[in-house]
Amino acid sequence: MKLWKSWVIATKDFNIFLKKKRILYTLIILPLLISVGLPVMLSSMDNPIEIITLLDAFSYFYIILAIIQSSTLASYSILGEKIEQSLEPLLATPITDGELLLGKTISSFLPCIGVIYVCSLIFMVLSDAVTYNTLGYLFFPNLKMAFILLLAVPLSSILSIQLNVIISARVNDVRTANQLGLLLEIPFIGVYILLVTNIATLNVINVLAIIAALILTDLAFFYLNKSTFQRDNILTKWK
Amino acid sequence: MIEARNLTRKFGDLTAVDNLTFHIKPGEVFGFLGPNGAGKTTTMRILTGLISKTEGEVRIAGYDVSDESDSLKIRKIVGLLPENVGLYDDLTAYRNLDFYGKLYECSRIERKENIAHFLKLLGLWDKRDVRVGNFSKGMKQKLAIARALIHDPEILFLDEPTANLDPESSKTVRDFILDLKEEKKTIFLNTHNLDEAQRICDKIGIFNTKLMAMGTPQELEESVWSNKTVIELEEVTDTILEALNNLPLSNITTSNNKLIIDVSDPQKDNPILVDAIIGAGGRIQYVTRLSPTLEDAYLKIVRRDQ
Numbered sequence: 001m002k003l004w005k006s007w008v009i010a011t012k013d014f015n016i017f018l019k020k021k022r023i024l025y026t027l028i029i030l031p032l033l034i035s036v037g038l039p040v041m042l043s044s045m046d047n048p049i050e051i052i053t054l055l056d057a058f059s060y061f062y063i064i065l066a067i068i069q070s071s072t073l074a075s076y077s078i079l080g081e082k083i084e085q086s087l088e089p090l091l092a093t094p095i096t097d098g099e100l101l102l103g104k105t106i107s108s109f110l111p112c113i114g115v116i117y118v119c120s121l122i123f124m125v126l127s128d129a130v131t132y133n134t135l136g137y138l139f140f141p142n143l144k145m146a147f148i149l150l151l152a153v154p155l156s157s158i159l160s161i162q163l164n165v166i167i168s169a170r171v172n173d174v175r176t177a178n179q180l181g182l183l184l185e186i187p188f189i190g191v192y193i194l195l196v197t198n199i200a201t202l203n204v205i206n207v208l209a210i211i212a213a214l215i216l217t218d219l220a221f222f223y224l225n226k227s228t229f230q231r232d233n234i235l236t237k238w239k
Numbered sequence: 240m241i242e243a244r245n246l247t248r249k250f251g252d253l254t255a256v257d258n259l260t261f262h263i264k265p266g267e268v269f270g271f272l273g274p275n276g277a278g279k280t281t282t283m284r285i286l287t288g289l290i291s292k293t294e295g296e297v298r299i300a301g302y303d304v305s306d307e308s309d310s311l312k313i314r315k316i317v318g319l320l321p322e323n324v325g326l327y328d329d330l331t332a333y334r335n336l337d338f339y340g341k342l343y344e345c346s347r348i349e350r351k352e353n354i355a356h357f358l359k360l361l362g363l364w365d366k367r368d369v370r371v372g373n374f375s376k377g378m379k380q381k382l383a384i385a386r387a388l389i390h391d392p393e394i395l396f397l398d399e400p401t402a403n404l405d406p407e408s409s410k411t412v413r414d415f416i417l418d419l420k421e422e423k424k425t426i427f428l429n430t431h432n433l434d435e436a437q438r439i440c441d442k443i444g445i446f447n448t449k450l451m452a453m454g455t456p457q458e459l460e461e462s463v464w465s466n467k468t469v470i471e472l473e474e475v476t477d478t479i480l481e482a483l484n485n486l487p488l489s490n491i492t493t494s495n496n497k498l499i500i501d502v503s504d505p506q507k508d509n510p511i512l513v514d515a516i517i518g519a520g521g522r523i524q525y526v527t528r529l530s531p532t533l534e535d536a537y538l539k540i541v542r543r544d545q
Contacts, residue, residue, distance in 0.1 A: 008341045012327070012334075019329045086325035089386065091289055093342040094314040232290045236250065 001102070005095050009103025010110070013077045017111065026072045027115055031065055035119040039126035051131050052139070056202035057195035058127075059145050062120055063156045063210070064188045066112060070157040071181030073108035074164035079177045082168060082238060091231045101165070101229045108161045109154070116153055120145075147207045155214035160184055162221035169228050169238045240265040240394060240425045241286060246295035248281055255281040257449045259295070263442070265393075266423040268416075270430060270440030272537060277447045279429045280322060283396050286427065288313050300393065315343065318387035322398040322429075324379045328372030332363055332382050335371055336389055343390035350389070357385035361415065377408030384415065395419065398429045413439065437533045445540045452540045459536040466505050467529035470498045470512065473522040482519035486511065499529060 017023045038058045045051050081087045090100065124140035131139055160181060167180045191210075194200035227233065241263040248256040255278040263269045273279050284290045286297060288310035300316055302309035326335050333354060340350035358364040361381040371379065380400070387395060400416065401409040416439055419426060430436050436443055437456045444453040452459060472479070475493050483491055483498070488508075490501040498516075502508040509526065516523060 005342060008338065012330070012338045015334065016327060016329045084325060084327060085321075085323035086327060088284075088289065088321040088323070089319060089325045089339070089383070090342075092287055092314060092317070092319040092321070093339060094311045094344065095342055096311070235284060235290050 001096065001098055003099075003102070005099045006103035006106055009090075009095075009100060010106035013104070013107030014111070016080070017073065017076065017107075020076065023072060023076055027069060027111055031069070031115055031119040032122070034061070034065065035123035036126065038123060039130050042127060043130040046134055048135055051134060053198050053201075054196065055127060055131070055139050056144070057192060058123070059148055060192055060195055060202055062116055062148060063152050064185055064192060065119075066116055066153040066157040067160040067185050067188060068182065069112035069115065070108050070160035071164055071184070072178055073112060074104070074161040075168070075174050075177035075181055077104050077107050078165055078168040079171070079174050083172065083174070087234055087238075091234065097229055097231055101225070104165075105158065105161050108164075109157050112157050113154060117149065120149055143204055144202060144207050147204065147211060151211045152207065152214060155211060155218055156188070159214060159218050159221060162218065162225050165225050166221070166228055169233070240267070240300055241269070241427060242296075242298045243282075243286070244296045246282070246285065246297055247293045248278070248285055248290070249293045254448060256285070256292075259446070259450050261444055261450060261453060263425060263427065265425055267442060268420050268426040268428060268440045270428050270436035270443040271446055272430060272433070272436055272443055273446040274541060275431075279446060280398055282446070283319075283398055283427065283429055287317055287319050287396050315390070316393045318390065318392035318395045320383050320387045320395070320397045320400055322402070324383035326371045326374075326379055326382060326386070329370060331368050331370055332358065332374070333367040335382065336386055339386050340389045345390050353389050353391065354385075357388055361385055362411070377404050377411075380404055380408065380412060381415075384412065388419075392424075394425045394427070396427045396429075399431065400428070401430075401432060401435060409435075433533045433537055443533070445537055447541055451543075452536070456533050459540075460531045460533055462536060462540075466502045467531075468500050468502050468505060468509055468512065469525070469527045469529045470500065470516065470523060471525040471527075472496050472498065472516065473524060476519070476521070479516055479519040479521045482515045483512070486515055488512075496524075 017027070042051055042054060045054075081090065124145065128138045128140050163184055164177060164181045167177045171177050171180065191200070195202055200206070244260050246256055246259040247254065259282065271279050271282065281290070285292050285304065286299065288304045292305065297304040299313045302313045304310055304313060327338070330338070336354045336358070337350055340353065345353065354367075355364065358367055361384065363378060363381055363385070366374070366378065371382065374382065384400065387397070397416070401412050404412065413435060416426065416428070420439065428436070428440060440456060442454065443456055443459055445451045445459070452462065454462070473496065475496055475498060480491070480493070483500070488500055488502070492499045500512060502512070505528065513523060513526065
C-alpha cells in the first residue's frame with residue numbers, strides 16, 4: 001500500500017471541503033460554539049455536584065460531536081465522488097481500493113479530530129477557569145477526558161466514517177446520507193441524557209466500556225465494508 | 240496490445256458480454272459500435288481492470304487484467320475517458336489534472352509540462368485557474384481527455400468522446416483523436432457515431448452483447464452487398480425492364496428513372512447491361528456504382544440479430 005496516494009486523495013478532499021460553506025460551518029462553528037457555550041453555562045452555577053455531573057456529560061459530548069463531524073465530512077467525501085461520477089476515473093488510476101478507502105477515511109478523520117482537539121482544549125481551559133473557585137481544584141485534565149479524546153473520539157469518528165461508506169453505496173443525496181449517518185448518534189445521545197440527568201455517572205470504567213464497544217463495532221463495520229468498498233461493487237452495485 | 244478471448248460478464252441472470260473474442264494491434268484504432276445497452280461500457284470497464292469478468296481471458300500489453308498486480312500495471316499504461324467525465328467541479332482545471340497526475344505517479348516536472356501541453360493543445364490554458372463547475376460541456380469533455388492523457392498512456396479507452404457535444408467541439412475532439420492516431424497510440428473507441436468511426440478507426444467491431452462483425456470500415460461496408468450498379472435513364476420503359484429481365488441478374492429495383500441492379504462482376508456485367516438498355520431504346524444519362532455506407536452495414540448487422 002502506497003500511503004502517499006491516500007494522502008493525495010485526502011488533500012484533494014481538504015481542498016474541496018474548504019470551498020463548501022456548510023462543511024466549514026459544521027466543522028468549525030458548531031464545535032466552537034459548544035466549546036465556548038458550555039463553560040459559559042457553567043459559570044452561573046454554584047453547586048459542585050451539579051457542575052461535576054455536567055462537566056462529565058459535556059466531556060462525553062465530544063464523542064457525539066466526533067460522530068456529527070465525521071458523518072458530515074464522510075458523506076461529502078465518499079458520496080460526493082459518487083454524485084460527481086468521479087469514482088470511475090479515480091478507480092481507473094493505479095490505486096488500490098484500500099488506498100482509496102484510507103484516503104477517504106483520512107480526509108474525514110483528520111479535520112474532525114483536529115477541530116475537536118482544539119475545541120476541547122478551549123472547553124477545558126474555559127471550564128477550569130469558570131469552575132475553579134467553586135470546585136477548589138482544576139477539573140481538567142483528567143483520565144476520563146484523556147481516554148475520551150485519545151481513544152473514544154477517534155474510534156467514534158472511524159465508526160461514523162465506516163457507516164457512511166455503507167450508506168453511500170445505497171443513497172444518492174448528501175443530506176440523506178448525512179441524516180442516516182446521524183442515526184448512529186441515537187444510542188450515544190441516550191447515554192448523554194443518562195449522564196446529564198445523573199441517572200448514570202461517567203467514570204473511567206464506563207469510559208473504557210464505551211471504548212471496548214466502539215472497538216468491537218468498528219471491527220464489525222470494517223469487515224462489512226471490505227466487500228462494500230470494492231471497485232467491482234462500487235461500479236456495478238452502488239446505485 | 241489488447242486481447243480478449245471468450246470474454247463473458249454476467250450480472251445475475253443477465254449476460255452483458257457474451258463470449259467476446261478480438262485482438263487489437265499496437266497503434267491501431269478500434270471502434271466498438273453497438274446500440275445502447277449492448278454492453279460496450281461493461282466491456283471497456285473489464286478491459287481497463289475496473290470490474291471483473293465472469294469468464295474468459297483478457298490481456299492488455301501482455302498483462303492479465305484479472306491479476307491484481309498486473310491490473311495496477313495496466314492502469315499505469317492506460318488512459319480512460321469514461322462516458323461521464325467525472326471531474327471535480329470545485330477544483331480548477333489545473334488542480335484536477337495535477338491531482339490525477341499525482342495518482343498516475345508523474346513527477347512534478349512531468350505534471351507541469353503535460354498539464355501545460357494538453358491544456359494549450361485543447362485550448363484550455365487560459366482557463367486553467369477557473370473552477371471546472373463553470374466550464375461548458377465541451378470544455379469539460381476536453382479537460383477529461385487531457386486527464387486521460389496526463390501520464391502519456393500507451394493505450395486509450397474513449398467512451399463516447401463526442402456524445403452530446405456541439406459540432407465545433409466534436410470536431411476539435413475528433414481532430415485531437417486523429418492526432419493521437421498519428422502518434423501511434425492504441426485507441427479503443429466506444430461510439431454511436433458511425434461517421435466518426437469511419438473516419439477514425441482502422442478496425443471496427445459491431446457489438447450487441449456478442450461480437451456480430453469485425454473488420455475494417457471498408458470490409459464491413461462491402462459485407463452488406465458486393466456490387467450494385469445504378470443506371471439513370473431518361474425514362475424507364477417496360478421494354479427496357481423486359482430486356483434486363485432476360486439477362487441472368489439476381490435483383491433489379493427501380494426508383495424514379497433509376498435502375499439499381501445487383502451485379503456479380505461489374506467489369507463484365509455493366510457493358511452487357513448498357514448494351515441491353517440501349518438495344519431496348521433506352522437513353523442512359525449516368526452509370527454509377529452504389530457504395531454501401533458503414534451505416535448500411537451497421538443497421539443490417541444489428542437488425543439481423545433482432
